Amino acid sequence: MAQQTSDSTSTKQALQHCQEQFQRSIIDAPIPMMLHAEDGEVLQISHAWTEITGYSLDEIPTIADWTEKAYGARKHQICRQIDQLYELEERVEEGEFYIQTHSGEVRVWDFYSSPLGNLPDGRRLVNSSAVDITKQKQAEVQLHQTAIDCQTQIANLEQANADLEAFSYTVAHDLSAPLRGIQGFTQALLQDDASQPLEREYLNRIATTADRMDSLICDLLILSRISRLSLGIKPINLDQIVDEVLENLANTLDPEQIEVMKPLGIVWGSRSLLVQIISNLLTNALKFVLPQKVPHIRLWAEETSSTESIRLWVEDNGIGIASEDQVRIFDCFERLHGSDFYAGTGLGLAIVRRAIDRLGGRVGVESHPGNGSQFWVELPQFIDLSEGVESRETSRANPVD
Missing domain, CATH: 3.30.565.10 (Histidine kinase-like ATPase, C-terminal domain)
Structure with a gap:
């Protein structure tokens, strides 16, 4: 009988030691981690949980307290989802959740939960852990906004280029008619034998300049037409x-x-x-x-x-x-x-x-x-x-x- 008592005591001590080690592993976990029972009691949370949320175990002794503080108006919906976790037979990925910390900051956590069997009193036990992906989500939002801004800028540039090409085409086209008049009158004056040498020099300069302008207008029209051409x-x-x-x-x-x-x-x-x-x-x-x-x-x-x-x-x-x-x-x-x-x-x-x-x-x-x-x-x-x-x-x- 004494031997049995000694063995039983050793077993309890070993079991207690294992429980303490397990709780210590929860407390020292590098990520947010919570150990909770099906009656809503929160048995343990990690230091990482407290560091990020600002809540100690004394402040969230139950799931109801946690959901009240972290989820506000959504607490009843979250509680129903947590109740389903106690039926688990294997680890599941719950997905992303927005939580509010003690300071009012909103964080994004990616939750995972695993069944841990039953406590000695028969209550089912679940270990819920999370990865804080707030910075990642912020980067995604920023990247998405940057992409939208880029698309907007591209659309604005394309519109500006289209407007500029239309303007260039219109200006070049409208300049063609008066330029033809200048060239025609200049040639008519150059063919007049009564023109003085100095007058002819000036007329030749006008003709040369008009020809250059004509070439420029033609090239502008070609450049604009290339962009508009249906290929x-x-x-x-x-x-x-x-x-x-x-x-x-x-x-x-x-x-x-x-x-x-x-x-x-x-x-x-x-x-x-x-x-x-x-x-x-x-x-x-x-x-x-x-x-x-x-x-x-x-x-x-x-x-x-x-x-x-x-x-x-x-x-x-x-x-x-x-x-x-x-x-x-x-x-x-x-x-x-x-x-x-x-x-x-x-x-x-x-x-x-x-x-x-x-x-x-x-x-x-x-x-x-x-x-x-x-x-x-x-x-x-x-x-x-x-x-x-x-x-x-x-x-x-x-x-x-």
């Missing part, structure tokens, strides 16, 4: 586009001044935009050449390494472009040289970039001062899958090594 994207043979451009430039470009290495390949694009792009690149190659030098242009194409695109090159023997200027030359009204040296509106390459952007392609340049330039445009390649491999091999652009 009909389809397979375009670059050989045919280049032939059309060379025919259009027959009065300014000597056939001996250009070397075209065909075939150039077939791309997805718009005929009108591709004509504009190649025209501007060839005109640019002709323009920026030293006066004593005969222009020479090479034009060829190659597949990119992925074979998904074709890169068309236009090489000239012009004055070249410094590396620090090779990005800004595609901006509107960007001129590296005065109009006294090289004519132009400063919109030619901007038109090229705007057109390429609309076609989903890319544009760039490789150049060194005094050594000419190599402009390139890259566009999606069209591959006719109905043709045989051998046929495609003979008709496509020269591949990159």
